[in-house]
Amino acid sequence: MNWQFLKRTKMAIFALLFCTLSSFAVVRDLWKGHTRATELSRLLSDQASISKSIEWLPDDPKVSPAVEPKTRVLLTNIYALAWASIDDGQVGEQLKQSLSGPALTQAWSDLNDREDSRAIVHNRHLRHVLRVTYYSEDRSIVAIEAPEILREQTITGGSATKQDGLSSTTTERRSDAFRFVMRQHDGEWRVEMIQKGGAS
Amino acid sequence: MMKLIPHASLKSAHTDHTNPEGKAGWTRLLRRWTAGLMLLTTLSAYLLVGAGPKTTAILAVDRLPKTLTLSIDATNIADSERRRVVVYVRAEDVKANGPVRLDIQSSLQVSRIVGTLRGGSESFLIPPTLLDVGSEVSFSASTEAERGSAHFAVPAGEPSSGVMPIVGPRHMIADGQHGTTVSVLSVDRANNALSENTPVTLFVRRPDGTETTIPGSVKGLLAGIHVPSGTRAGFTSIRVAIGKSTGPVIQVREVAGPPVPFALENEAVSQVANGRSLVEIRTARLADKFGNIVEDGTLVDLTGIGPDGAFKLTASTIDGRAVLRLRSPIRFGVIEAVARVQGVKSTLLHIAVGNDVAEFEVVTKRIGSVVNVTVGPVTSGLGGFVPDGTPAVFTWSDGQQRRVEIRDGFASTDLLVTTGDRFTVQVLGRIREGTTL
Numbered sequence: 124m125n126w127q128f129l130k131r132t133k134m135a136i137f138a139l140l141f142c143t144l145s146s147f148a149v150v151r152d153l154w155k156g157h158t159r160a161t162e163l164s165r166l167l168s169d170q171a172s173i174s175k176s177i178e179w180l181p182d183d184p185k186v187s188p189a190v191e192p193k194t195r196v197l198l199t200n201i202y203a204l205a206w207a208s209i210d211d212g213q214v215g216e217q218l219k220q221s222l223s224g225p226a227l228t229q230a231w232s233d234l235n236d237r238e239d240s241r242a243i244v245h246n247r248h249l250r251h252v253l254r255v256t257y258y259s260e261d262r263s264i265v266a267i268e269a270p271e272i273l274r275e276q277t278i279t280g281g282s283a284t285k286q287d288g289l290s291s292t293t294t295e296r297r298s299d300a301f302r303f304v305m306r307q308h309d310g311e312w313r314v315e316m317i318q319k320g321g322a323s
Numbered sequence: 324m325m326k327l328i329p330h331a332s333l334k335s336a337h338t339d340h341t342n343p344e345g346k347a348g349w350t351r352l353l354r355r356w357t358a359g360l361m362l363l364t365t366l367s368a369y370l371l372v373g374a375g376p377k378t379t380a381i382l383a384v385d386r387l388p389k390t391l392t393l394s395i396d397a398t399n400i401a402d403s404e405r406r407r408v409v410v411y412v413r414a415e416d417v418k419a420n421g422p423v424r425l426d427i428q429s430s431l432q433v434s435r436i437v438g439t440l441r442g443g444s445e446s447f448l449i450p451p452t453l454l455d456v457g458s459e460v461s462f463s464a465s466t467e468a469e470r471g472s473a474h475f476a477v478p479a480g481e482p483s484s485g486v487m488p489i490v491g492p493r494h495m496i497a498d499g500q501h502g503t504t505v506s507v508l509s510v511d512r513a514n515n516a517l518s519e520n521t522p523v524t525l526f527v528r529r530p531d532g533t534e535t536t537i538p539g540s541v542k543g544l545l546a547g548i549h550v551p552s553g554t555r556a557g558f559t560s561i562r563v564a565i566g567k568s569t570g571p572v573i574q575v576r577e578v579a580g581p582p583v584p585f586a587l588e589n590e591a592v593s594q595v596a597n598g599r600s601l602v603e604i605r606t607a608r609l610a611d612k613f614g615n616i617v618e619d620g621t622l623v624d625l626t627g628i629g630p631d632g633a634f635k636l637t638a639s640t641i642d643g644r645a646v647l648r649l650r651s652p653i654r655f656g657v658i659e660a661v662a663r664v665q666g667v668k669s670t671l672l673h674i675a676v677g678n679d680v681a682e683f684e685v686v687t688k689r690i691g692s693v694v695n696v697t698v699g700p701v702t703s704g705l706g707g708f709v710p711d712g713t714p715a716v717f718t719w720s721d722g723q724q725r726r727v728e729i730r731d732g733f734a735s736t737d738l739l740v741t742t743g744d745r746f747t748v749q750v751l752g753r754i755r756e757g758t759t760l
Contacts, residue, residue, distance in 0.1 A: 316508065
């Protein structure tokens with residue numbers, strides 16, 4: 124009688140354990156899916172917001188062939204996605220959708236940088252003024268200069284802490300010049316190089 | 324000491340709304356809840372908004388009357404390993420003491436380090452890892468009341484070995500007018516784009532063996548250099564050199580342009596209209612104005628008109644020539660054909676097609692109301708029977724037609740006809756007339 128009882132109890136415990144673990148796995152997967160969907164949704168929203176802030180200046184007169192309107196739309200979307208992905212350091216995999224080559228390496232190393240001095244930056248993109256300076260004859264490489272990228276940056280962290288007697292977070296508007304190279308890989312445009320400064 | 328509240332009194336205070344005392348208690352409770360909610364709301368608002376300014380300093384130059392002056396002392400700039408950069412921060416007030424932060428912004432990275440103003444100044448030795456960026460670095464120094472900024476250009480290092488040129492298009496027409504672009508996206512050891520105006524040299528070897536160098540320079544992160552085509556078809560080899568660094572040799576194919584107007588040829592001495600043999604038409608060897616033979620596989624479109632009507636054929640070239648085979652018409656006459664290659668027209672070709680069927684006999688026999696018509700022997704130009712299956716088409720004056728295949732040189736048919744009907748028999752290009760009389 125006791126043996127039967129013990130056996131049933133053991134089975135019941137195993138069943139309960141199995142149900143609990145299964146439920147946990149289901150909930151965890153659902154939560155993961157929800158988190159990814161939220162990340163993607165936020166990324167697309169940021170991309171749309173940056174796209175709206177982009178203003179194209181007339182191309183450099185030396186650019187030949189002319190950039191096709193459809194190509195410019197693609198460039199705009201990928202450019203905005205690249206900034207959104209860089210800003211949102213949580214979605215590292217997403218970087219590969221919009222960055223390649225040296226720019227990807229640069230962004231990866233920035234994401235993985237664990238130095239104390241590294242600050243956390245939140246950008247609000249206000250204005251991106253872009254100009255095409257080079258378009259290769261086979262239409263696979265574009266060089267872009269950005270004489271003005273106006274952002275509102277909120278910087279937190281780094282070595283500055285409240286204990287130093289300084290605010291740990293600062294917000295300021297800054298305008299920077301940048302240069303970019305975008306390249307077509309298997310029919311998809313990606314930002315190949317990003318460099319601050321130097322645009323005339 | 325704990326005081327126990329009777330369960331009944333709790334119940335009356337919460338649920339007995341008709342009792343004046345109970346109603347007053349309910350109102351009091353409501354007031355307390357409202358007060359609590361207001362307190363919570365105020366606290367939240369304070370935490371969200373009120374506490375914000377204490378941790379967030381909105382820095383704007385117009386609100387900051389005092390400024391910090393930044394000066395940069397850099398040595399061994401070109402040498403990434405021995406590079407030493409010190410940023411000096413000086414306040415307007417020479418007696419100022421207190422913390423100062425320095426933000427260092429490169430292309431994608433922002434770092435923040437903190438120092439202390441002593442006697443109105445502080446110096447920061449910038450860690451070399453923060454300067455291994457090959458671009459402009461912005462320094463922003465700030466205290467709670469003052470701010471200043473400066474920029475510093477960090478030159479890129481020597482290009483890494485293995486300069487990879489991106490060449491496109493990989494085919495160009497060897498006419499001296501077309502060309503290709505070599506885009507050089509070279510980086511230094513730290514993955515930075517090369518500095519502006521870095522000289523880039525292309526070494527080009529043409530299919531005829533001549534070698535040229537084309538100079539270029541880095542503009543806007545890359546060097547885009549146009550390589551014009553030559554006038555000899557073949558492979559052009561391109562190598563890029565930046566200083567001592569070089570990379571693989573890339574080959575670009577130079578191909579012939581559109582051919583010069585060409586002739587069509589038909590070598591057969593005589594063509595016969597037998598509906599089964601092939602009329603072979605070939606192009607002359609197609610070459611452009613520089614004598615380059617067109618690529619194998621170049622499409623040749625042949626259009627024309629013959630005794631049987633219009634026709635269109637397509638063929639591709641092998642070793643500069645295309646051979647087009649047209650089925651011989653069944654009627655004799657003249658075939659006119661013209662070919663087009665890349666918009667270039669050939670000369671007009673005329674081919675005379677002779678009759679392949681000799682005169683034949685038509686024998687009519689009337690058996691009652693049935694008429695039997697037999698044709699034959701039907702022979703070809705050489706005197707032998709036309710091939711079995713060659714059609715003999717009988718057409719009566721009322722428009723009726725009957726098609727009979729010839730076997731062993733003869734074909735016959737029976738028909739109910741009225742006396743005196745006329746008819747024709749056609750075998751390929753030969754037509755005979757007859758009557759059922």
